[in-house]
Amino acid sequence: MSESPKIGLREAVGLLTIFLVAKAFIPYLAFIFDWGLSGTWLIVLAHLPLGVVGVLVLVWLLNRHPGKTIVEIGEELVGPIPNIFLALMLLIFLIGLVALELRQFGEFLLTAFLPNTPLSVVLLAFMAAMLAVAYMGIDTLARVAWLFFLPFLFGVFVLLALTANLWESHGLYPLLGPGPWGLVKGVGSTLGVGSDIILLAIIAPFLASGVMRTVGLATVLISGLTVFSIILVTSMVYPFPVAHELVLPIFEVSRAINLGRFLVRLETIFLPLWMFAGLISMTAGLYGAAAVTARILKMPYYRPFLFPISVIVIAVSFLFPNIISAVQISFNLLITWSVVPVGLVVGTLLAAEIWRSRKNQQKGGPKSGDGPRSGAARGGLRTKPSGKGT
Amino acid sequence: MSLFSKLSRRVLFREPQEYQSLFESGSQEDQQQAPAGDRRQFKRKKAETERLADLINQDVPLPTDLQEIKQTLGKLFRSPENNDVVIRQFIIGMEPPLQALMVFYDGLADKSTQNMAILQPLMFFPSLRPDPGKKLVDSLMDRVAESLLPGNEVVTVRNYQELADNVMNGLTVVVVDGQDRALAVETRAWEHRGISTPQVEAVIRGPQEAFTEQIRANITLVRKYLRRTSLVSKFVKVGEMSQAQCAIMYLDDIANPQLVEEVLRRLQSLKADFIHESGILEQMVQDTDTPLSPQALSTERPDRVAANLIEGRVAILVDGNPWVLIVPTTFFSLMQAAEDAYIRWPGGTFARVVRYVGLAVAMLLPAFYVAAVTYHQDFIPTDLLLAMTGAREAVPFPTILEILMMELAFELIREAGIRIPGTVGTTLGIVGALILGQAAVAANIVSPILIVVVAVTALGSFAIPNYELSVSVRMLRFVYLLLAVFLGLFGIVAGLFVHAALLVQMRSFGVPFLAPLTPMTASSPDYLWRGPVWQQERRPDYLDPLRSRRQPRISRGWTRHKRKGGGGDGGGK
Structure with a gap:
């Protein structure tokens, strides 16, 4: 029986949140302390409203074209040839994201748990697990994400709470870190931290109608607050500049837990959390890249592309000579510059959509995307007049 | 036969070719290697077997000639080589006397019932009178069934398939000369184990009876717990060579009709040789062959079956087996024990x-x-x-x-x-x-x-x-x-x-398999943990039952309505 996958609201929130939060468990987020110093937590807090606005725009665009991914929307709005460039930008972003995360998770494992194992073995093991689950489908992955979502959030907040005896409030002062202008620059330079939400535009056709806005907002709020809590606690446990020097901030925080003779070295307990988060996040990225490729080539199946893309991902992840360069490049590409391709794609499509709507309005025809299905996506088909006397 | 097949047979399996050829009717090469006499005998036997199989499969009606029936039955039941089957000829003592025979399996049928309910009435007291305006011979079988055979279940049999099925199920079939029908009389009485305590799903608190190898007894055990007119037990024959008597049980006013239909569809589509055990049946009807987990819950406890039927599931019973399958099942059902409740x-x-x-x-x-x-x-x-x-x-x-x-x-x-x-x-x-x-x-x-x-x-x-x-x-x-x-x-x-x-x-x-956890569906607190009985208000949503509510939100009326004139909680006066 071949059915198109269906993803429930909870599953979608779980998948997207883990996709966004997983970056907090690998080294490159530590570079954000460069911009915010002791006020880094304010940068993350400032990302929240920006993220909400961004996701509302994205959801508006997706709701205008129900049942379509962003690649298909692009084809409809800007035509097939320009859309190939937009879709390629997305594809390169997703491949880069997975490759860089893969390298960092691999390096993290080597540093913390498997010092004598070759990096290639770890990366191939990661990729084997990711391939197997990506092959099973996005609905399976989303359900696994939901299965793991609540224990994941619970684990992260318990970990942070267990360090309460180490919190030093002076780590948050000076409160504005580099000053107001420095913070604004920091916020602007790290806008790409939320670019991963573009996955919503790839899984959109599989979501039930009317839940996309809830999914987007819940994802941004939960992931924003989680990353905010992690940065805040890290700042209090390891005040700047120590926090800036940490290779693995959250790992070091978990190592710092010391609640008596037996409640020490709890990083072992949290290792599964990080690994699961990494696996889910990278599998989602791998699926996203394969799905975008399939849409570009107008193929109904994404599976044939999984293996070739995984080979590319592995190759890209080996491009960096060492962990330091991998982390630095990751920060620059994923946190600073990733907003450019994602913003360009969404911005272009948004402009095209608005232009088309106005053009249609001037002609007196229906607005773009106001087909019979668009109402359903905004909250169900309306079969009765909404007001009295209408 | 391809070169590869030949090589694999000779090198890997080393099967003796001459014996193997006997089982391969389609392969001429192998048959040519067998001796000519053996081959002729093989062909004769094969033709005879096919003719007898056609008698069963093609619903061949019973002839009216008793001797012809007797001869065919002898061949069908492999008598006299087969010593279990008894084909006994007798005379119905009416005017004029009529030749008849009864056929049954020794050991499956009860002798005293046969004597009291078949032979005595037919041989000694056949005072039959025809219906007004009719000849006796026209309605003889109806009159015999109505007036002479005191068995509690008498079924009319019209072809060889029905006749064979009834005999193999322990009934005694009576055939009368000149009649195109026979009568199957309920005489089942084979040896079986009594109801005993559960051996594998033992509990400290709760019912202490388990299923047996008797499908009828098992259905009765379930019915004892569920006294509802809507409890349906539907019989299905499964298997080709030796058909097993299976039954599905469900509550017609709760179970999703599509689920019942799907269970029946899977059972009826089975073409296997021999399905005599619920474990084998489970493998034939399960969704995937994964080694990760079983996909049907097998239980020996009637109370557990009843509890699952109440939730909207379907039970599959196999005759001769004390394990009952419950479908659909989830991971959480497999981790539950009856005693939890x-x-x-x-x-x-x-x-x-x-x-x-x-x-x-x-x-x-x-x-x-x-x-x-x-x-x-x-x-x-x-x-x-x-x-x-x-x-x-x-x-x-x-x-x-x-x-x-x-x-x-x-x-x-x-x-x-x-x-x-x-x-x-x-x-x-x-x-x-x-x-x-x-x-x-x-x-x-x-x-x-x-x-x-x-x-x-x-x-x-x-x-x-x-x-x-x-x-x-x-x-x-x-x-x-x-x-x-x-x-x-x-x-x-x-x-x-x-x-x-x-x-x-x-x-x-x-x-x-992981419902109701993922995908998350509505359910009572009875999967990861066991909530209080009075909170078990909903049936599992993933079963999509016809009635989703088990009990009202206030299931303990006494918490709302105080005793008239009582002294409050636990009021004694």
Whole structure:
């Protein structure tokens, strides 16, 4: 029986949140302390409203074209040839994201748990697990994400709470870190931290109608607050500049837990959390890249592309000579510059959509995307007049 | 036959060609190698067998000539070679006397019932009168059924298939000369085991009766718990060579009709040779052949079947088998025991938590031990690490070899314990485990802590309430061991990730295996933990039952309505 996958609201929130939060468990987020110093937590807090606005725009665009991914929307709005460039930008972003995360998770494992194992073995093991689950489908992955979502959030907040005896409030002062202008620059330079939400535009056709806005907002709020809590606690446990020097901030925080003779070295307990988060996040990225490729080539199946893309991902992840360069490049590409391709794609499509709507309005025809299905996506088909006397 | 097939037969399987050819009617080459006499006999026998099979399969009507029927029945039941079947000819003592015969299997039919309900009435008291305006011979079989045969169930049989089916089910078929119909009289009385206590799903509190090998008795046991007119038991014959009598049971006013239809569809579509056991049937109707978990709940407890039918599931019973299948099932159903509901909810919840811990321990503890000792020594507290290292100092083998040896030894003891009868088996288990463990430690083959790990793992696997799930977990333990050897804790986590995805993907009769957890659906608090009985208000939404509510929101009326004139809570006066 071949059915198109269906993803429930909870599953979608779980998948997207883990996709966004997983970056907090690998080294490159530590570079954000460069911009915010002791006020880094304010940068993350400032990302929240920006993220909400961004996701509302994205959801508006997706709701205008129900049942379509962003690649298909692009084809409809800007035509097939320009859309190939937009879709390629997305594809390169997703491949880069997975490759860089893969390298960092691999390096993290080597540093913390498997010092004598070759990096290639770890990366191939990661990729084997990711391939197997990506092959099973996005609905399976989303359900696994939901299965793991609540224990994941619970684990992260318990970990942070267990360090309460180490919190030093002076780590948050000076409160504005580099000053107001420095913070604004920091916020602007790290806008790409939320670019991963573009996955919503790839899984959109599989979501039930009317839940996309809830999914987007819940994802941004939960992931924003989680990353905010992690940065805040890290700042209090390891005040700047120590926090800036940490290779693995959250790992070091978990190592710092010391609640008596037996409640020490709890990083072992949290290792599964990080690994699961990494696996889910990278599998989602791998699926996203394969799905975008399939849409570009107008193929109904994404599976044939999984293996070739995984080979590319592995190759890209080996491009960096060492962990330091991998982390630095990751920060620059994923946190600073990733907003450019994602913003360009969404911005272009948004402009095209608005232009088309106005053009249609001037002609007196229906607005773009106001087909019979668009109402359903905004909250169900309306079969009765909404007001009295209408 | 291709060259490859020939080679594989000769080199790999070494099957003697001349005997094999007898079973291959389509292969001319092999038949040519058999002696000519044998081949003629084979062909004759094959033609005869096909002719007799056609009698059954093509609904050939009964002829009116008694001698012809007798001859055909003799061939059909392989009489006189087959000594079980009895074809007894007698005379109905009416005017004029009529030739008749009865056919039955010795041992399946009750002799005294036959004497009292068939032979005596027909031979000694056949005072039949025709219906007004009709000849007696026209309605003879109806009159015999109505007036002469006092059996509680008399069925008219019109063809050879019905005749054979009834005889094989223990009924006695009476054929009268000149009639194109026969009568099957209920005389079933084969030997069977009585209802006894559950052997595998034993409980301390709760009903103490289990299913038997009698399908009728089993249906009655369920019906005893569910006194509803809507409880349907539908019989289905399954199998080709020896058809097994199966039945499905469901509550017509609760179970989803599509589910019932799907169960029937799967059962009726089976073309297998021989399905005489619910385990074999389960393999034939399950959604996927994954080794991860069974996809049907097998139980020997009628109360459990009743509880599941009430929720909207369907039970499948197989004649001659004390295990009943319940479909669809989920992972959480497999981790439940009947007793969870019979004790107060905190106890039931605690028991479930213990079981889940047991499941995790049985599957992952040896792998965690190997990962910690091989890769992550820094995770172990220093004092414990020193003790472990000291104990392992004299052991010459790597940890993985140590643990594989002990796990294998334990599996051997368990398997041998099951195969050896009764008391000897138990003794072997205890003695084997004790002596092997002690001796292995004394001989420095394994470390003492490893014995603890293996023993706790075994206890964990015994805590899993479903035997087949327990077997799956035991197998998966070795997969996790290998992952731990190569990649430590990361290997285990990667394995769990794929394992979780495979479980999420599984379905049982269309129902997701991890429902209602993922996909999240409405349900009473009765999957991960056991909530209070008065909170069990909804049937599982994933079954999509016709009635979703089990009981009203206020199921304990006494909490709202005080006793008139009473003295309040527990008021005595």
